[in-house]
Amino acid sequence: MRDFIHRIGLAGFLFGTGLGAAIHPAAAASFDCERAELAADEKKICDTRSLNDADVKMVTTFDILTGLLPMGSRGTLQEEQSSWLKKRQACNADAECIRNAYSERMKQLDEAYKGLSRPM
Template sequence: MPHQLPVKTLAGLLLGFAIQMFPHAASAASFDCERADLAADEKVICDTRSLNDADVKMATTFDILTSLLPMGTRGTLQEEQSAWLKKRQACNGDAECIRASYAERLKQFEESYKGLSRPL
């Protein structure tokens, strides 16, 4: 039986790889924090390092997961992401609500990753 890495270890390796490949993503939110028309949730994310980091992790994980999915299922993931974004935006400026939203979405990504078919 081949040795398999635990999901969290593999996800950590993928994230580390993505940060090295896309270093600009490691230092800023997935959107432009300099825009004048930032929504309340975006302002809090830009002003709170831990939320900014969660946003980068979420965006990077989304990109990685999207690239691993077959073409026919990527649309579903994108629709789920749009629905999640609306949920996050409904938090307005509530940092704890935003934090919980990111934790929930990252958990969903982890479950999606576990369900992927992988070669031996």
């Protein structure tokens, strides 16, 4: 299975299996869109389907990758995620900035996945 995911890429696996497309209309993957006080970036993500989809894809990829990493590497991945989140938040309601932030983060997560040790 790991070889199969490696060949098609983690994002391709997620969307090919439907894991990346399961969206509840009132929630992005990483936060509740019904929360009373949303930050500007969160509101834009909730209001824009393509950004909501990008959030679902990113957080699903992050969660799967976290489970595949050895314990010592998980902290680093989580620190990188926190830094990335601050960058996304700095976009405020700028959809293009948010879209670029997700694109950049997905490239980083894909690279982290490619760097995983695989049994021969």
